[in-house]
Amino acid sequence: MNLMTTPKPKTSADMTVGGTMKALVYQGPGKKALEDRPKPEIKASTDAIVKITRTTICGTDLHILKGDVPACKPGTILGHEGVGIIEQVGPAVTAFKEGDHVLISCVSACGKCEYCRKQMYSHCTTGGWILGNKIDGTQAEFVRIPYADMSLYPIPDGADEEALVMLSDILPTGFECGVLNGKVAPGSVVAIVGAGPIGLATLLTAQFYSPAEIIMIDLDDNRLEVAKCFGATTTINSTDGKALETVMKATGGRGVDTAIEAVGIPATFELCQKLVTAGGTIANIGVHGKKVDLHLEELWDRNISITTRLVDTITIPMLFKTVGSKKIDPKRLITHRFRLEKILDAYETFENAAKTKALKVIIEA
């Protein structure tokens, strides 16, 4: 089916008579398919139904497909990033109306619970990261967004949709979990371990604070090349196991003020523990599935801080402004584009990033 030419129902009246849509469905570990699914409907008065115009695939979707995220049950539509047009709003939604152009946060927030009041939206007692995890997500023609007033952001006229897709998850993740938690400061020396989309988003947003050095470490020369273009002062391919030695040489034996872990495996968190200088910060971003050793026998007297965080997306409004004023250009992370009907090809490309050089793939619904 050619989605570009197939007319789609536009009105909320059409929604009530049902109808189907295309959606990428998780069918259990290692299995996914593009299926015809019923269009979502308003379930709570605070919901909105959004017609997706652009979405993308995240490394976390690959974690789900590996079976690493048991909360995500077979039958769930994947995807937690995207932009679209509001199709319908529940009666309690006051900030948005039908036809509004919106950015979807990967985190849904009620705005009222104890955690939301502390701006820890990721820990919202009835929301958090549920989209494409505990409830159906954005890799579809339509999605139901709970707590629409808090979980959607208005897109100004003329804004670049593709760039904004990067604001649903990866830019706030890099900035909140890496840059803010890592206390990146003017003149500081930063190492980012992992040059995937998250590591690169961290690299882009770290430069708001003018650190003196940003050292990027990865195993993939192509990604390190991209990191150079994005402002890394030094890039290190750690395949030879000598990243620590190289960083120490580059910093006169001192180490780094901020070591940011953006991979999610024991080896890279252990490397961060060795890279950090006295008084520095280790900011973990990676999702860890395995136990990691903490070397307090070496770190107890080093005055360091270790932070962890699930992205809250509280910085989306700020990041919007930096994209609008061209301080950063997250569109540079986009390497491939597909139609929704070709989403299986998009997954194939994204899963084979070393070969395809994929960073972020845009899916047009």
Ligand SMILES: NC(=O)c1ccc[n+]([C@@H]2O[C@H](COP(=O)([O-])OP(=O)(O)OC[C@H]3O[C@@H](n4cnc5c(N)ncnc54)[C@H](O)[C@@H]3O)[C@@H](O)[C@H]2O)c1
């Ligand atoms: N904390 C959060 O809220 C949050 C949000 C989103 C994603 N994440 C996590 O952030 C991590 C990075 O995400 P991504 O999408 O960029 O993942 P990715 O898999 O695309 O990138 C990881 C990068 O690490 C590199 N790498 C692998 N092993 C390495 C090693 N031993 N040494 C150096 N580099 C190595 C890979 O070559 C790759 O470029 C993942 O664990 C993801 O699940 C966390």
Ligand SMILES: [Zn+2]
């Ligand atoms: Zn994600």
Ligand SMILES: [Zn+2]
């Ligand atoms: Zn809440």
